[in-house]
Amino acid sequence: MDAMMTSSEKVAYLKGLMDGLKLDENDDTAKVLRSVIDILGDLAQDIDEISELYDDLADQVDEIDQDLSIVEDDLYDDEEDDLDDDFDEDAEYYEVVCPKCGDEICVSEDVLLEGGVECPVCGESLEFDFSTLTKENIEEND
Numbered sequence: 453m454d455a456m457m458t459s460s461e462k463v464a465y466l467k468g469l470m471d472g473l474k475l476d477e478n479d480d481t482a483k484v485l486r487s488v489i490d491i492l493g494d495l496a497q498d499i500d501e502i503s504e505l506y507d508d509l510a511d512q513v514d515e516i517d518q519d520l521s522i523v524e525d526d527l528y529d530d531e532e533d534d535l536d537d538d539f540d541e542d543a544e545y546y547e548v549v550c551p552k553c554g555d556e557i558c559v560s561e562d563v564l565l566e567g568g569v570e571c572p573v574c575g576e577s578l579e580f581d582f583s584t585l586t587k588e589n590i591e592e593n594d
């Protein structure tokens with residue numbers, strides 16, 4: 453029997469062999485054999501149908517997966533573009549709250565390490581106190 457045959461084709465082949473035996477159809481053993489082959493045929497048909505449905509479903513999932521990848525790529529591309537507009541993506545930025553106007557400003561690590569910057573909103577000279585601004589705080593503000 454060919455391994456590439458479907459289950460239905462294998463049962464049909466078996467049925468052909470059975471017919472070739474020219475058994476007495478009134479013989480009980482022949483009746484049992486024919487019943488078994490009939491049941492096998494039904495089962496094989498069900499399996500073939502399920503296999504087809506499964507293949508269709510797998511194809512659809514593949515298509516959905518591909519579509520989703522495209523959507524994801526678009527989405528993350530957009531996010532990266534937005535970041536590029538405002539920031540140098542290689543530099544690290546930290547949020548600092550101005551004590552005078554309360555505005556949040558983003559400063560780069562370089563500016564932070566210099567120890568101070570002017571608030572772009574109110575002009576207040578901000579100084580960073582490294583005794584309170586620990587490494588841990590910097591990471592939290594990242």
Ligand SMILES: [Zn+2]
Nearest residue numbers: 550553571574
């Ligand atoms: Zn300010």
